[in-house]
Amino acid sequence: MQSILPRSIPVLGRQGLSGKAMLSTVTHGPGLFGMAMPPGFNAKTAQLATLKSRERGPPSSIDGRLAKTMPPGFKAQVANLDTFKLPERVTGTAGDVKLGQALVGAWRQDGIVQIAMSDKHISLWQDAKLASRRFFRKQHSEKAVCVDSQSYAGYIASGEEVTDGIADYSEIFTITKDLDLSDPRVRAKWPCHGPCPWPDVDMKEPMVRYNESLGAEGEKLLQLAELGLEVSPGSLTRYTRDGWHHTRVLRFPPRNATNGKGKEGRGIGSHTDYGLLVISAQDDVGGLFVRRPDQRERFANWEKSAAGLKEDDDGWIYIPPVEGVHTVILGDMMQYLTNDFLTATPHKVGLNTRERFALAYFHEPSFQAVLKPLDKVSGGMRLGRGKEQEGIHYGTHFTNMFMRNYPDRVTTKRLIAEDRYRLLSTPEMRTLGAAPAS
Ligand SMILES: O=C(O)CCC(=O)C(=O)O
Numbered sequence: 001m002q003s004i005l006p007r008s009i010p011v012l013g014r015q016g017l018s019g020k021a022m023l024s025t026v027t028h029g030p031g032l033f034g035m036a037m038p039p040g041f042n043a044k045t046a047q048l049a050t051l052k053s054r055e056r057g058p059p060s061s062i063d064g065r066l067a068k069t070m071p072p073g074f075k076a077q078v079a080n081l082d083t084f085k086l087p088e089r090v091t092g093t094a095g096d097v098k099l100g101q102a103l104v105g106a107w108r109q110d111g112i113v114q115i116a117m118s119d120k121h122i123s124l125w126q127d128a129k130l131a132s133r134r135f136f137r138k139q140h141s142e143k144a145v146c147v148d149s150q151s152y153a154g155y156i157a158s159g160e161e162v163t164d165g166i167a168d169y170s171e172i173f174t175i176t177k178d179l180d181l182s183d184p185r186v187r188a189k190w191p192c193h194g195p196c197p198w199p200d201v202d203m204k205e206p207m208v209r210y211n212e213s214l215g216a217e218g219e220k221l222l223q224l225a226e227l228g229l230e231v232s233p234g235s236l237t238r239y240t241r242d243g244w245h246h247t248r249v250l251r252f253p254p255r256n257a258t259n260g261k262g263k264e265g266r267g268i269g270s271h272t273d274y275g276l277l278v279i280s281a282q283d284d285v286g287g288l289f290v291r292r293p294d295q296r297e298r299f300a301n302w303e304k305s306a307a308g309l310k311e312d313d314d315g316w317i318y319i320p321p322v323e324g325v326h327t328v329i330l331g332d333m334m335q336y337l338t339n340d341f342l343t344a345t346p347h348k349v350g351l352n353t354r355e356r357f358a359l360a361y362f363h364e365p366s367f368q369a370v371l372k373p374l375d376k377v378s379g380g381m382r383l384g385r386g387k388e389q390e391g392i393h394y395g396t397h398f399t400n401m402f403m404r405n406y407p408d409r410v411t412t413k414r415l416i417a418e419d420r421y422r423l424l425s426t427p428e429m430r431t432l433g434a435a436p437a438s
Pocket residue numbers: 248250268273280282288347348349358359360
């Protein structure tokens with residue numbers, strides 16, 4: 001059970017301060033959340049992170065209001081993140097390089113960045129939120145039929161998802177690549193490949209539009225990350241050709257109106273996500289917590305499950321719901337590719353006093369990709385894994401994670417019954433990869 005701890009919400013931050021003041025906060029002594037910069041961290045990158053921040057004010061009233069949205073029963077510091085603005089297109093200009101370095105610096109420091117939504121994103125998110133509300137308000141029987149036996153797309157009831165062996169209260173509609181039964185991969189019984197069981201066009205259309213737009217945002221972020229890491233163009237984006245991007249449309253019940261099937265107060269238990277980037281939007285309720293990168297908390301989710309990691313420990317950072325932004329955290333494959341220079345961000349969701357709606361878009365490698373760690377990343381990437389590595393087949397990692405989270409789902413049962421898992425090691429399933437880029 002989540003321990004009930006008093007609320008402790010010191011509001012820390014650089015938002016609203018002048019660039020110079022923010023700079024000294026980051027480069028000397030305790031940083032954004034009262035911790036020193038990680039060893040080997042490039043101070044220049046941190047400076048750029050602050051200089052690129054978009055100023056907003058007045059900080060005190062905004063901070064106080066946002067801090068109060070933290071779900072009851074949790075103890076965490078409250079983040080006050082810079083908001084980055086992405087260019088229309090990434091072309092490799094000096095400005096793009098600086099922005100890329102700033103994003104990489106912020107991920108290394110905080111594990112999360114905030115990026116401004118464009119006007120188009122704001123309207124797409126509004127539409128998606130409406131569609132989500134409409135869907136989750138339907139009768140259970142109407143939602144429960146939105147399941148597919150071949151893909152993991154569709155409805156997941158509150159109490160059905162399992163994190164670290166314990167049920168979550170999140171209610172979810174998952175969207176994976178929507179493949180017709182006539183698609184050769186579906187016909188060949190590839191694991192996780194199949195249709196998305198949409199309830200209706202009112203759900204499908206706004207979600208497809210939003211996802212397409214987030215796909216473009218994901219590619220831009222990867223291009224900027226390549227610039228920030230000083231690796232050649234394509235080092236990351238080569239893996240996202242026909243990327244296995246997917247989305248979770250989420251509803252969290254209020255903490256006093258659950259069905260008793262999950263862990264008290266828990267929306268989703270502590271975990272890392274699987275691929276490269278997670279771009280999220282949340283409504284104004286609040287519930288998301290992250291952990292900053294910390295060398296003392298070394299984990300590698302693809303080797304040993306990071307689910308449940310430090311769930312009830314101190315050291316969580318609450319990410320309050322700032323209007324008009326997406327947040328972006330990193331997944332397992334980004335950590336693997338960069339030899340832990342960037343690490344997957346542990347996060348969890350708490351239930352609040354009101355129901356909460358959020359959407360998480362996962363920008364992923366191709367299902368067929370075999371990833372190898374990059375040769376080098378500027379700023380002193382740690383050695384350890386290298387070229388000699390066999391690599392990670394993303395499709396296998398994804399399948400493992402979904403089988404673990406949904407052991408009782410019809411999709412898992414069919415996958416096992418038809419021995420589909422065996423296909424993951426065949427050459428047809430591993431056509432993107434080979435030599436690592438430098
Ligand atoms: O609700 C959120 O903000 C995040 C959800 C999440 O972590 C997930 O769906 O994997």
